[in-house]
Structure formats: C-alpha cells, structure tokens
Amino acid sequence: MDFLNCFFNPKSIAIIGASRDSYKAGGQCLISLLQCGYKGTIYPVNPHYEEIFGVKTYPSVAELPGSFEIGLIVVPAQAVKDAVLDCAKAGAKGVVIISSGFKEAETGQELEKEILQLAVETGIKIIGPNTMGVINTAHPLNLTFVPYLKEIPRGSIGLISQSGGVCQLILYALLSENLGASKAVALGNRCNVEFSDILAHYGRDPETNVVLMYIEGIENPRHLLEEAKKITMFKPIVVYKVRESEAVNRAAFSHTGTLTGSFNLYQAAFRDAGIISANSIDELIDTAKSLSFLPVPQGNRVGIVAVQAGLGIIFTSVAEQEGLKLAELTHSTIDALDKCLSSTARYTLHSNPVDITFGVADKKIIMQTIRLLMKDNNVDMVVLLNSHHSEYTQNILEAVEQLIADGEIAKPFVLMQDSPEEALGSKIKNIESKKIPVYRLPDRAARALANLYRYAGIRQKKETVISEQGSQAALDGAKAKSILAGVEQEGRIVLTEPEAKEFLVTAGIPVTPVKIIESSEEAYRTAASLGAPVVLKLVSPLIAHKSDVGGVKLNLAGEKEIKEAYEEIILKGRHLDPRVCVSIQPMASPGIEVIIGSITDSQFGPVIMFGLGGTTVEVYRDVSYRLLPLNALAAREMIQEIKGFSLLQGYRGQAAVNLEPIIDILMKTSTLMTTFTQIKEVDLNPVIVYPNRVLVVDSRILLTGQSK
C-alpha cells in the first residue's frame, strides 16, 4: 500500500498549532482546509481556545475524541519534535511540518536530525519541515497555509517542488494559463519523503498525466532518476532545475574532476532518464500545456497557417532551431489550398506557412485550410497563428471551435492568439477547456511544440532501448584488485602511471606498454628493442604532475638523446623524491586525441565523461556525460553528442574512424568504475584514436582512500 495515499486522501486531519489569527500560518492552514471544501474531519489543536472559526478545538493531541491520519504541524520549531511524537502515539500515519527553523537555518540542523530519528523509530512519514504542504484537487484537499490555492482547478498535472514559494508560483502560473493540477507537493527539507517517493506515486496516479518538477539540488539524484526512468515512457516529466553558480572551484586532480559541474551531470542524467529540461518557468508551463492537452506527434513536420506573415516567420525560425521542420505540403494539398484560397486572390506563395491574411473574413476558408493541413500525410502538427483583430479574430476562434466540435482536430494542433483578456479571454478559455493549447506568442508556441516532439522521441527511444541495461565487460578481477590493494597498502591514493596502465589492462583496455628502467644504458637498449622514437617519463608516487617538473620527454631517438633525457629526469626528480625512477614507452603515432574520464561524484556516484583531447577540452568544454553503468547505446550517443564529433566522422577528407573501439573503452572504464568503488577519479588522457583502434597513452588514477 502506497504510504502517500494518506497524505493525498486523509480522512481526518489534526492541525497542531491552529490559530485564530488569520495572519499566522496556524490560522491560514485552518482557513485553507475550511475553504477548499475538504470533506473529512478537522481537529484544530490549541490549548487556549474551545473553537476556532467555528470548529471545535482541542487542548492537546492526546485529548482528541478520535484518531486522525495526518498531523499538520504549525508550532514553533522547538515544539515540533513533541508534536511529531504526539501524532505518532495517536496513530497518525504521517505529518506535514509547515514550521521552519531546521536544516535550512543556522540553528536547526540538530533539531532536524532528532526529528528524522523519531520518524525512523515510530515509522511515521514526514513531509517537510519548512514546507508549504500538499494539495489534491480531486479530494479536494488544500493542506497548506495558502488559502488562495483553492482556486487551482482540477487537472492532470502533478507538481513536485523543492520550494514552497516556487510550488505556489508554478500553481498560479498554471492557473493563469487555464491549466489545472491533479496534485502538488512542496517537499521543503525532505526529512524522509523524497522526490522519488512522490514521483513513484504520480507514476501510478490515474489523475496525473504530466509531472512537473522544480529542483534546486538534491543529495541522491539517482533515486529520482531511477523512478523517472520507469515513468517517462508513459507520462512525460518536465523539470526546471536551478543552475548553481559554479564559483566553487573543484579540486583539480583530473581534467574530468575540473570539468564536471553538477549542472552538466543533472542535464546528462535528465536526458538519460527521458526528463525534459525547461530553460525558464514560462517554458515549463508552456510545455506542461502542450503535453497535457495534446497527443504525441508522429514526427516533427509542422504545417503553419499564418494570418500575419510575420508571426509565421518568428514561429518558423524558433521551431527550426528547436528541432522541428516545416512540412513540405503534398501537391494535392497545395492544389486544394489554391482552390480554397483563390477566391481571396491572395494566396500567392503556394507553400508552408500558408498565408490566409485575406481569408479570415470567411470562417469556411479558415476551417478548410486547417482541415487540408490536418489531412496531409506530410504534416505531423498544425499551428494557427493570429494576432488580435477586433473583427476577424471572432472568425478564427469560431472556426477552431467548430473544427473541435466536428472532431476534425486529428493531429496535435495549437493556436497562437494574443487577444487581450477582456476582449476574448472567455472564448480562449473555452477553447483550452477542449484541450487545444493557446499561446500568446509565436516563439513560445514553437518551444512548447518542440518539447512535445521531444517527448515523442523519448517514448520512441525508450521503446527500443528498454531491454538494454548497463552491461559489464570481462575483467581479470583478481589482478585488478591486487594492484589497488598494493597501492593502498603503501598508504597511497595516487597510482603511478605504470600501475594505472597495468590496472587498465586487466579490463582489456589498450595502453602503450610501459616499462620501468634502471639506467640510461637500459633506456637505450629498451628503446632499440621497442623501436624509436620513445617517451621517457618520471615515475614517483610523490609527484602528481610530472610534466610540470620536466618529467616527461617525448619523441626521443638516438643513443645520446635517450641517455641524456634519462639522466635529466633522474636529476630533476631526485630533488623531489629520492626513490624516483624512470619509465619508457614507445611514442604513439599521431591520431585524433580524445579524453575519457570518470569520477565518483558525491551526488551522482560514478559518472563518465568523453571529449576531444588537448586544449580543446579545457577551452571549449565540449564533453558529454553519462551516469554509470553504461550501455553500448549510451556510449555511442555520448560520442556522437559532442560538437567535435565531425572530426571523428571523416574530417577534411580523412576516413571516418570506427566508433566500436571507443565504445569498447568507455564500456570497460564503466566496468572498472562500478566494480572498484574505491576509485575516485580516472583520466585516460590522451587516448589516441586511429581508424580502427584506440590507444591510451597516459592515464591517472586516484583512489578515495576508503577501501571496502
């Protein structure tokens, strides 16, 4: 049984801290419940009054005449713990703690821990603290301190907001766009009810067809993402995620660590889970409207009917940037449009967008034009764009109403209409009540339709990928384990390059062979057997950045050059580490340099990054991310996603490289990271990509220092 049912459909509610002061939250909460039409029992609790707003009031929870399902707590922070305990003792299943002064305040951290502990001990569920509460328009239930929310109409949008204020903001925005909500929860401090819990509930909720989320930042995004993955094929999820300021500099052991900001990971994870990310609150609401009103389109081809040509130009421009296409109308549609519009003598362009400026005096022409686009097999969606005109707009709206009534709107259809509220607001409301979205601006209509099409893609992709889970590559686990154990035994957390490469080889990752040498003589002999040119590098667990201290000599050939390089490295390195030694490896032939990195993120766990190497990665940050474990499809996508992908595709007449070896190395890195959770960061940099193989030339591995 879903524990959230008691929050959304409580038979009885106790308000601990109910107040007669309508300016206080304790008063507002009672007013909210009374005004929303809540049908269950309300028990105000306050030792000072016998009734509040006409409702019998009780001095304490213990003295209530019956049991209750949910406690709504609005007492000062210091009294909250006792109130929770009282509720638990009285058999309540859950509490909503409106009160603040907990984790979000300087002084409340400890208090919140105690309350969480109490919840664990008693099994009671807590929404909040520091929250606005819960709304269920179907029950009806307004379990918040905002009485005005009773105005939010019943609808199919389920909202989960981290912030109470933003929850309210989004609900009002839905209201002003003629949208309704099924349920809304402001999570506040998320003591023991999380995004993933509400998401799971909405996934099962027949009242909810579209989920909106507002996220500031969460500790365990993976739970949320796992739940989202189960839902997005059936119900779209749209999120507005606050972009944190990246002023905080991350520790820079690896490139990957430096580049991987949490916003990037959220966006990668959202894409992976099929969550649509909105760039503004308006886009969140506009997308909610298209998703909740319209069926999923079959493709991205839009047929446009423009009363004013300029609106068609703006719509087309934004739509094309966002991945939609102008439909190429069939000849028979063009012919039929010619006939339909010829009486106006003004349909001269014979193409999409269809200009009906001079057809708007005749409702039949408007209807026939839309009908023709609806029937064209090259059209997946239809949009009608009109700026208000006191005479003609009536025709437009009536034509749309008639088409709806006649059941002729067989494909996703959107109206852009900017009529002033007082002129035609009620007519527009009526059209939206029939599930035809109306937008005031052409660019916003284009973005909303583009997101509807994105959702079509999310569904389609899910249908093909759902069977493919993250997969594991073969691994010489014992060997790998012993390498890490050796490092840990020495109390180190940084692997030397030879160790790192040996470790990579256990998963079958191709690396340039590297050998420790003891003398300049051995350097020369080994070079002769490897074949020049060679690379000499300093090896020392104490020196993390070997090139910074002159510890890397590239492209060496000839006895003199090799021997001198050896001596120079030893000479320089000895100052820093008396036990320094030198490694030798063949100089890799040139190819395309890429970087593959992986870190264990504190929020997201193991994640992987792919990008072009060299200065490119740092200047342009042209990298892609995925959460681990990886599957082959995601690995391929993350290669294709970077802007520099064209370089791998046969740039300037070179042959395209085979992606399989890159996918393979990504998968193997994924396996290492998920198998050995003591790895904190891995940089394979550079990895050189050749037409049919890849080669790791240098690598750095850092451990957490907390082995399991």
Add this chain to the structure above:
Amino acid sequence: MDFLNCFFNPKSIAIIGASRDSYKAGGQCLISLLQCGYKGTIYPVNPHYEEIFGVKTYPSVAELPGSFEIGLIVVPAQAVKDAVLDCAKAGAKGVVIISSGFKEAETGQELEKEILQLAVETGIKIIGPNTMGVINTAHPLNLTFVPYLKEIPRGSIGLISQSGGVCQLILYALLSENLGASKAVALGNRCNVEFSDILAHYGRDPETNVVLMYIEGIENPRHLLEEAKKITMFKPIVVYKVRESEAVNRAAFSHTGTLTGSFNLYQAAFRDAGIISANSIDELIDTAKSLSFLPVPQGNRVGIVAVQAGLGIIFTSVAEQEGLKLAELTHSTIDALDKCLSSTARYTLHSNPVDITFGVADKKIIMQTIRLLMKDNNVDMVVLLNSHHSEYTQNILEAVEQLIADGEIAKPFVLMQDSPEEALGSKIKNIESKKIPVYRLPDRAARALANLYRYAGIRQKKETVISEQGSQAALDGAKAKSILAGVEQEGRIVLTEPEAKEFLVTAGIPVTPVKIIESSEEAYRTAASLGAPVVLKLVSPLIAHKSDVGGVKLNLAGEKEIKEAYEEIILKGRHLDPRVCVSIQPMASPGIEVIIGSITDSQFGPVIMFGLGGTTVEVYRDVSYRLLPLNALAAREMIQEIKGFSLLQGYRGQAAVNLEPIIDILMKTSTLMTTFTQIKEVDLNPVIVYPNRVLVVDSRILLTGQSK
C-alpha cells in the same frame, strides 16, 4: 525639416479606397481613424458612396475640396500606382500603402519598382506597401487597419517593426504589461522609408525614450547601425532579430566566407552599435519595461528581498548567469536588518538575499528592509520577490506604494509579484503607473534587470570610445594597386600565394617570405640560404586548393628530401596546369595558430573575423566579428571575446602573448579591405602568434572581379 512629421502628425488624411464594409481594410482604416480620436480632417475617397460611417465621401482624389498631407491607400495593388500619382499631384507629402501584392508576392516585383520610381520622380514619401501603418498615441493617430490599437496607451516606447502583424503583437504585449507606446511604425516592404529614417526621428522625438525594433532582414543594415550609434548613448534600443535558417550554404572560397552567417554579423553589429538584442518577444517587452521605467544603475550589484526563499534562488541563479552580482551588504546594513527583523525571530541568514518570510505581516518591516538595502552603498539595484498570498500580499504592495509616495525609491527597484489579475491586478497597475516594473516570474525579472545593467555598460563605453573612430594604417597604395591590377589584367580573381603575400606586405603585414623557384637545384640552394626546414608549395592561378592536390610539402630538410618534393609537386601539378611552378618559404616555428579573415558581405559590406586556427575554428566556430573600418579598441575586444582567448593569456604556465601585434594586423587588414573594395575575401590562415610578434604563414585573396 523632418519629413516624418507629416506621417506622425498629419493635419489631414485622404483614405483612397475607403469602404462601407467594416470587414474590409478600407472600412477598418476609416473606423480606426474615427475611433482613435483623430482631430484632423478625414477625406474618404470612393466613387460609389456619398458618405461612409457618417463622413462625407468623395469620388476621387482630384475632386477633394482641400489639400491633404497623407494619403492612406487601400485599393488593390493594380490601382495603387495611380493612387500614389493622384496623391502626389494633390500635393500630399506622403502616402501609407496598406495594400499588398508587391515585392512580397510573386507577381508584384515590377509594380513595386514602378511605384518607387514614381516616388523618386514626385518626391513623395512612401511607408509600405504591404504595411499595417503608423500610430502616434500623442496626436492621437491610428493610421492602420486595426481599430483595436486605439487601446494602446500613451507612453515612451517607440516601435519600429518590419512586419505589421508583429507590430500589432508587440503593441498588445506592451498593453498587457501596462506599458504604453509613443509611436509605432510597421515598415512593410520599405519602398522608400527605412528603419534608419524612423530611428533618426525617434532619436529626436521627445516623446520617445526607448526604441524597440523587430527585424527580419534588411538590405542595408549599415544605415540602421549608423543611426543607432548616434542614439544609443541617449536612448536605449532593443531589438528582436529573427534568426534565419542557415540551410543556405555559402560559397566556400575562404573559411571566413563559410563561417560568416548573417545572424552572427547582425549580433556583432548590434553589440558594436550598442543595441541590446533580446532572445524572445517576452525578453523584448520585459526589457522595454525596465528601460522605460528605471534609471540606469551605477553597477551590477543586486540587493534581494525574498518573501519565499525559492524565488530568491531562481532570481540569483539567472541574474548571475546574465552578468549581475549579489551585493555584499555592509556590516551596518546587516546589523540594522538584524534589528529590524529580529522581532520575527526568523532572520537567520544575515546575508543577501534577505529572507523576510516572517516579516510580511508587518508593513513597517517590509519598508524598513527595502529602505536599508536602498541605502547600502554596496547595492546598485533592489528587487523584492513575492508569490501571491491572499493576506500578506496586500502588505507588500502597500509597503511599496508607501515607499514610492515617500520618495524613498532612490535606486532601480523591481517587484516580482504573481498575483492573479482579478485579485490585485489594479493595485499592480497602479504601482506600474509609478514606474516601478512588476514581473510575474523571477527569471524574467532577472533578465530584464540584467539588460538594464547592459545598457548602463553601453552608455559608459560610448562615453569613452566615442572619440575613437575607425582608423587607417599606412599603406604603399601604389604598389598594392599595381598588384591587384596585374591580377585583373590577366582576367583572374584569385591571387597566387606569392601575390597575396606581396599585397599584404604593402600594408606592413608580416608574412613568411616566399620565392618562386625554377628547379629542384634552385630549391635546394634557396633552402640552404633560408635555413632548413622549408616548405614547398605549388603555385598556380588555376588551382585554388593546393593541399588537396598534394601541392604542399611541409618541414623539408636535406638535399634529397627537398629535391624530391620539388619534383613531386611539379609532376602532380602539371596535369592540372602546364604552367605550374613551385614556391619556397621557411617553415615557421610553432606558436599559437589563429585565423584572420575578411569578406565583403552583400548586406554588411566589409567585415572582419578573428578566431583560433586549425580545426578549432571549423568545429567550434569560436570566432568574433566586426564591421570595418575597425578601431583599435574594437580590435582588442574581438580578440578578447573568443572563448579560446585564455590560450593567448598564458595558458598552462606559458607566457601571455602581447596582443598589440594581433591588433596591428587586424587594423592593417581593415585598411586593405576598405581601401581596395574590389577584394571579396581574404583569409590569413594560419597566422602564427608568438609572444611578441605574429606571422602570416599562408593567405588567400579573392577579388570580386568588378574592379573600380
């Protein structure tokens, strides 16, 4: 005398094509004039009626009883020319042609040319054809076919729109945001009244304080930009420019030609002229509001008062992305806030944003909090964020009203308030009438304030730069001219590399010396004198892409290698051009590769591009643009503007390069391009940047083939 005065303030108007049918444009135009309160004389012209809507009507222009200033033409396209001639004969100063069917239609191109010719001959000015018309709220005048526009209140925003439909759309959007317009013009086909004309008028117009523009694409953007430059220091200009689809592949002689899309050039030109570019219609309107209501801020530091913490988080996040900063409050402000908010026991963060959740029951606390931020010297702008609450919001609005009344709003101040229209719409309208912008969403408020701050920067920069005009470098003009003449005499348009370099040298641009050699023996001898390694390249006016045919051999040393390379180039090249020869030049030592290019754009004239070289420029398109002629400040900025600028600044411990030699070469290229207008494209690619000098290693120059 400004010829546009007659359009905005006509004493008398003839409507040629006035109609009794209120569904026709001819009827609508008359209704518009009658309803808007126009005080001048109206002469409807229609041979079929003696009066229309109670106004005496005349059979022809010739038969009008008096003269008129403006003719409003709404007859079918075929009759327009005669109507214009009639108006000119009757002494009208200008006509507005509503009628369409001209340049925008397949059949009307010729008709429009004839009308333009007529305008030139008679001196009459034409707005349109295919336009919505002209509005002047102060006159009042609604010279359009949209009667509803009488509702647009008088205000200080001047609008210039290429499209009539979008003009209307923007006017309605202003209306719904409690904004007013001074004047509005829809230009339509811009027969002989252009953006620059209206802009110049608005620049002088005391009624207009902010200019908004909607641009689809124009033939001569330079006129517009020159006018804009004169105005932006005094009046802000905000533009929404449609982004064209870049599907059209440009001819790819040079990199610069391939990369330079018209949208990039518009954006570069807008920035250069101090025009603010909005990314959406909403941003255009929101920015118009902040610019028309608020004074220019002294800096970018925002003090935030948030009733709901979540709104502060969204605002801060977007504001920081857009270039604003959170103000660091002074200690005395923090202390005073502590006192002010301590009674609520809930001001625990002691920092910006200031959380007044628990202060909103007391109007005095709200006022004092805002007052304290206003007085803090570290605060340049103040924003108050509140989501509607039936009880508290009254306090918020009253506090703001009181502060306005008391004259305490001494810095730019914005309110974010999402109250439903029916609840508090009139109160919000009242606050906006006092020039305090109210936004419904925190992210939109942040973008609008960021654009206000951008305008502050535009003013400041203008104040320092206005004296520095585009400057010309010294030039051996006779030599340069004779090089181009030589190429043209041979009927060629592509310069060979030696010719191109010789040409660059006339402006003092440093190039690797290049010499034509006649034999492999001479190649070796020259290499010996230059010092190895050297580069051999094929020279042929017939072969544009020499590396594609194996015509470039880099890094050659040793007699055998050099001689063989020579023979190979000759062998391969001879198939393509029997007169092929070979050039030799020293191999440049490695440095940072950049590209400098310049083209003569069909719309923008000569423009220059700067970017990092190699694959970078093509994959990441990390380039900056300026219109020519260039001044040194703009040259410096275009270097600093690219993302890869960090590579020039001393990347990874290398020394920062001196920018002066790069600025110098940009200025010299500018001089060549503006002096020799027969040059179509120049690529200096690569240019190698060393710590204190630059060197052009290869260059390509293409002429237009139309020498002057």
